[in-house]
Every structure is written in structure tokens, then in C-alpha cells.
Amino acid sequence: MDYFHLSASPDTIAGLSSLGLAHLGDGVYELMVRSWLCLKGKATNKGLHKAAITYVSAPAQAQRCRKFLPVLTEEEQEVFRRGRNSHTAAVPKGASVGEYHTATAMEALFGYLWLKGETDRLNQLFTLMMED
Numbered sequence: 001m002d003y004f005h006l007s008a009s010p011d012t013i014a015g016l017s018s019l020g021l022a023h024l025g026d027g028v029y030e031l032m033v034r035s036w037l038c039l040k041g042k043a044t045n046k047g048l049h050k051a052a053i054t055y056v057s058a059p060a061q062a063q064r065c066r067k068f069l070p071v072l073t074e075e076e077q078e079v080f081r082r083g084r085n086s087h088t089a090a091v092p093k094g095a096s097v098g099e100y101h102t103a104t105a106m107e108a109l110f111g112y113l114w115l116k117g118e119t120d121r122l123n124q125l126f127t128l129m130m131e132d
Contacts, residue, residue: 007117016115018086021079022104025111030056032126058095062102064129071128076109083108 013021033055037048054060072080083105091100113122 005117006115008115013112013115016111018079018082018108019088019104021109021111021115022083022086022107023111024114025107025109026056028110028114028122029061029107029126032122036126036130058092058100058103061106062095062099065102065106067131068125068128071125072109076113079112080105080109 030052033052034048037051037055055064069080084101086101086104086108088100088104091097095103109125110122113119113125
């Protein structure tokens with residue numbers, strides 16, 4: 001199994017919960033943010049972790065993912081909706097319930113696209129998110 005170039009079957013992906021997809025998508029998004037910060041020279045070594053937190057917090061994710069909502073396909077919108085409607089046990093301090101659910105939706109979508117092997121689409125959505 002090549003975990004960097006996935007192409008999971010639709011049945012396999014459908015068998016995963018939205019929170020499972022979000023768990024995976026959280027890691028995908030964090031790796032993308034860390035790569036982006038390093039490549040853009042946005043922070044020194046000492047400040048990389050602090051800089052990453054400003055992008056991976058639930059409020060930041062919720063705000064940034066709104067940039068790509070208009071370009072989602074119907075399939076992507078459905079994954080996003082499922083992720084947003086997932087029931088979670090707790091909301092982190094510093095985030096509203098709405099922000100946390102929106103961030104979970106974004107992470108579910110990123111996990112979904114990662115499992116499908118759609119890295120070009122992940123890059124498109126991430127680029128839209130990071131535009132200022």
C-alpha cells in the first residue's frame with residue numbers, strides 16, 4: 001500500500017464516518033500548512049509552530065474554507081455537509097460551535113479527497129484558502 005498516492009474505492013470511503021474523514025483531513029491540512037509556511041518563508045524555525053497554529057485553529061479554518069465553498073462540486077458539497085453535521089463530543093476553547101463544525105466539514109472534505117487520490121483538487125482548494 002502506498003499511503004502517499006492513495007486511490008481508495010468508493011465503497012471503502014463510504015464505509016468511513018465523517019469524523020474518520022475529518023481525523024485524516026486534519027493531518028492532511030496541517031501538513032499542507034506546514035509545507036506552505038516553510039516554502040513561503042513565513043516564519044523562522046522558532047516561530048513555525050506558532051505560525052501554523054494561526055492557520056490550523058478551528059476559527060481560522062472556518063474563515064478560510066469559506067473562500068472555496070462557491071467552487072465545490074455537488075459531491076464535495078455533500079461530503080462537506082456530512083462533516084458539518086457530525087456530532088462531536090466537545091468544542092475546543094476559543095472556537096464557537098459553528099466554527100468548529102465548519103472546520104470539521106473542511107477536514108472531512110480534505111480527508112475524502114486525500115483518500116480518493118485527488119491531490120490536484122486538494123491543492124486547488126488549499127490555494128484558494130491561502131490567498132489573501
